[in-house]
Amino acid sequence: MSTTALTDPSPTTTTAPTSGATVHPLWVRVMHWINAIAMLTMILSGWQIYNAAPLFDFQFARSLTLGGWLGGGLLWHFAAMWVLVINGLLYVVLGFATGRFRRKLWPISFSAITSDLSQAVRLRLSHDDLDRYNAVQKALYVGVLLVGVVIVASGLAIWKPVQFHVLTALLGGYDAARYVHFAAMSAIVVFAVIHIALAALVPKALRAMIIGR
Amino acid sequence: MLRIKRLLIPGVDKKLLVRDAARLMPDVSRRRFLAGGASLGALTLLTGCDVVDGDSAEHLLAKVSKFNDAVQAAIFNPNTLAPTFSEKEITRPFPFNAYYSLDEAPTIDGGEWKLEVSGLVQNKKSWTLQELTQLPEVSQITRHVCVEGWSAIGQWSGVRLRDFLELIGADTKANYVWFRCADDYTSPIDMPTALHPQTQMTFKFGGEVLPRAYGYPMKIRIPTKLGFKNPKYVVSMEVTNDYKGGYWEDQGYNSFSGL
Numbered sequence: 276m277s278t279t280a281l282t283d284p285s286p287t288t289t290t291a292p293t294s295g296a297t298v299h300p301l302w303v304r305v306m307h308w309i310n311a312i313a314m315l316t317m318i319l320s321g322w323q324i325y326n327a328a329p330l331f332d333f334q335f336a337r338s339l340t341l342g343g344w345l346g347g348g349l350l351w352h353f354a355a356m357w358v359l360v361i362n363g364l365l366y367v368v369l370g371f372a373t374g375r376f377r378r379k380l381w382p383i384s385f386s387a388i389t390s391d392l393s394q395a396v397r398l399r400l401s402h403d404d405l406d407r408y409n410a411v412q413k414a415l416y417v418g419v420l421l422v423g424v425v426i427v428a429s430g431l432a433i434w435k436p437v438q439f440h441v442l443t444a445l446l447g448g449y450d451a452a453r454y455v456h457f458a459a460m461s462a463i464v465v466f467a468v469i470h471i472a473l474a475a476l477v478p479k480a481l482r483a484m485i486i487g488r
Numbered sequence: 489m490l491r492i493k494r495l496l497i498p499g500v501d502k503k504l505l506v507r508d509a510a511r512l513m514p515d516v517s518r519r520r521f522l523a524g525g526a527s528l529g530a531l532t533l534l535t536g537c538d539v540v541d542g543d544s545a546e547h548l549l550a551k552v553s554k555f556n557d558a559v560q561a562a563i564f565n566p567n568t569l570a571p572t573f574s575e576k577e578i579t580r581p582f583p584f585n586a587y588y589s590l591d592e593a594p595t596i597d598g599g600e601w602k603l604e605v606s607g608l609v610q611n612k613k614s615w616t617l618q619e620l621t622q623l624p625e626v627s628q629i630t631r632h633v634c635v636e637g638w639s640a641i642g643q644w645s646g647v648r649l650r651d652f653l654e655l656i657g658a659d660t661k662a663n664y665v666w667f668r669c670a671d672d673y674t675s676p677i678d679m680p681t682a683l684h685p686q687t688q689m690t691f692k693f694g695g696e697v698l699p700r701a702y703g704y705p706m707k708i709r710i711p712t713k714l715g716f717k718n719p720k721y722v723v724s725m726e727v728t729n730d731y732k733g734g735y736w737e738d739q740g741y742n743s744f745s746g747l
Contacts, residue, residue, distance in 0.1 A: 324637065325637070327635075327636035327637055328634070328636040328637035328638040345635070345636065346736075346739055346740035346741050347549075347740065349635070349740075349741070349742065350549040350550075350552070350553055350740060350742075351549065353552070353553070353556055353742065354548075354549055354552040354553075357552070433637075435563065435746070435747060436571075436631070436633065436747050437568060437569075437570045437571070437711065437712050437746075437747040438563050438564065438565060438568055438746070438747070440568070440570075440571050444571075449631060449633065449639050450639060453637060
């Protein structure tokens with residue numbers, strides 16, 4: 276990765292970018308897809324682990340799980356976690372360092388979210404300018420980043436309830452931390468469903484995340 | 489390693505694909521290789537084609553698990569105690585758990601039973617139950633966490649393993665204490681964990697003689713490890729530098745499995 280790729284090329288004050296301008300710099304695209312794959316691996320292996328001792332009165336279909344049995348699911352989960360966490364940490368560092376978070380996700384206001392949300396449910400919210408996120412997008416992207424923090428914290432709390440017992444206690448104890456971890460997974464799955472549905476509705480958004488424009 | 493095979497998804501021409509994919513990777517540093525392995529796994533599920541059903545993925549996951557052993561050994565603090573609980577927080581009834589049903593559990597005559605001691609120790613004499621229960625007793629109410637995810641709080645009493653290892657002149661610089669059980673179950677415990685103040689040779693559960701369901705006559709209680717690293721019906725203890733494997737460890741459960 277060259278150093279020039281680290282600076283978001285779109286200037287801060289422009290209106291709509293001319294077609295051909297880079298919407299997502301290379302580092303964002305690479306990390307997005309690494310994250311997508313790591314997240315999918317974590318979720319499918321996590322469902323395998325869940326099935327060994329379900330928290331609720333249901334299990335995930337075997338065909339939707341990774342690993343074949345509990346031991347396999349655990350191996351995948353504790354391998355993919357490194358990819359997810361290292362990639363995620365680098366993404367957050369670069370997001371702040373390059374100013375991308377500030378430009379794309381800030382400012383974020385409650386009134387803008389409610390007004391954009393009411394337009395969104397009436398399918399009137401424009402996705403035309405890929406370079407600028409509407410308030411609903413901002414809320415979802417900030418929200419899923421925060422859920423990412425929760426899922427890693429609750430995962431650590433379940434993995435190391437003795438060594439990290441303070442963290443586990445903060446989450447309400449070992450058993451409660453399992454529910455927190457599950458709730459965070461559910462939130463990410465809901466986000467992914469909306470995110471993928473919208474990408475399918477606005478194919479150029481998907482194209483921009485692949486080739487940058 | 490039989491069970492590990494089951495973690496891979498069935499399909500086509502895996503070895504070639506994995507080899508080709510690996511060749512495409514510009515820099516085979518550890519992290520990128522891990523990223524590659526995981527992404528190949530997920531790709532399989534997305535496309536329905538099979539890129540990971542092979543020795544390569546199995547091998548890679550086993551390597552990461554070994555790496556995770558080292559990470560956990562580094563995280564392990566010998567002075568960090570497992571949280572303890574009050575008597576009214578004890579889970580009743582405490583679950584029975586094994587790879588077989590309760591009626592198949594070993595029935596051991598406590599009068600006949602002896603604990604064999606071998607390996608890097610000065611005194612290799614065998615110990616009767618009576619001799620062991622005369623040693624100073626400690627008690628704990630801690631949480632048992634199963635690899636499956638559930639947990640239960642119980643009360644265990646017995647002899648601190650650390651005290652016993654010192655008593656028999658064990659080489660506490662050795663790597664492992666390896667336990668064998670009456671049901672042919674085995675499990676290796678790393679020495680720092682064996683010396684942890686809460687690691688216990690357990691003879692009582694809830695203040696009563698250890699019931700058959702929980703490992704009569706002797707269980708090793710380790711509140712800093714997952715439940716499967718708490719062997720029951722123990723018949724021998726070997727202090728060794730060699731990694732001798734274990735019942736679940738050999739099938740793919742992470743060997744350190746620390747909490």
